[in-house]
Amino acid sequence: MVELVLYGHPDSGHACKVALALRLSGLAHRCIWVDIWADPASRPAEFLAASPFAEVPCLMIDGVAHVQSGAILLDLASRFGLLGGETPEGLRRGRELLMWEANRIGMCLPQLKEARRVQGKGFPPGAVEWLTLRYQADCARFAILLAEGPFFHGAQPGIGDCAIWGYTQWLDAAGVAPTPVMAGWLARMRALPQMATPAAMFPQS
Numbered sequence: 001m002v003e004l005v006l007y008g009h010p011d012s013g014h015a016c017k018v019a020l021a022l023r024l025s026g027l028a029h030r031c032i033w034v035d036i037w038a039d040p041a042s043r044p045a046e047f048l049a050a051s052p053f054a055e056v057p058c059l060m061i062d063g064v065a066h067v068q069s070g071a072i073l074l075d076l077a078s079r080f081g082l083l084g085g086e087t088p089e090g091l092r093r094g095r096e097l098l099m100w101e102a103n104r105i106g107m108c109l110p111q112l113k114e115a116r117r118v119q120g121k122g123f124p125p126g127a128v129e130w131l132t133l134r135y136q137a138d139c140a141r142f143a144i145l146l147a148e149g150p151f152f153h154g155a156q157p158g159i160g161d162c163a164i165w166g167y168t169q170w171l172d173a174a175g176v177a178p179t180p181v182m183a184g185w186l187a188r189m190r191a192l193p194q195m196a197t198p199a200a201m202f203p204q205s
């Protein structure tokens, strides 16, 4: 059996993407809480040895470190043939969704959330407005990509749904509102039996 160990933190949407994929996959795994707000040097030595930027998520697969949430999701889908990785078309769909997410909605939402947390401190004038405009454009693209749904991968959620969930779960914290299409998908995601709160995904040990 493959050993899967995920380093993450409940405030990291990137780590939540991978935790959700593991939960949906049904693959046995263990999550290890890493304090992303502490001095990186204080993080566990085995984590620092595995993650080149000392960032989460970092997924150990049989002792081999895997970083960058999108790359990890693609690895899981193709290695285990799940969450879109069952077919070449599903995998292509996953790749397209992940690239869109990383470049667009997964770029502006974490920044908007952070801007609210620090009350704009350190953000140049106009940055929040620019990010908000990008989010508004992303909302229209979200509807095009979801199409008839109910999930981005069709009848069942896949890696694309996990990636897009990562930060859309925190629209309130980012100070933006969901469109009706987005609200419907978020409700379906929340209703998944494998869904959990970020704190339950990464309990502090």
Ligand SMILES: N[C@@H](CCC(=O)N[C@@H](CS)C(=O)NCC(=O)O)C(=O)O
Residues within 6 Å of the ligand: 011, 012, 013, 014, 015, 036, 037, 040, 053, 054, 055, 056, 057, 067, 068, 069, 070
């Ligand atoms: N592009 C990376 C982003 C990872 C990232 O930014 N991780 C943040 C948490 S969301 C982190 O570990 N920050 C702690 C630090 O930089 O010290 C991915 O997709 O995995």
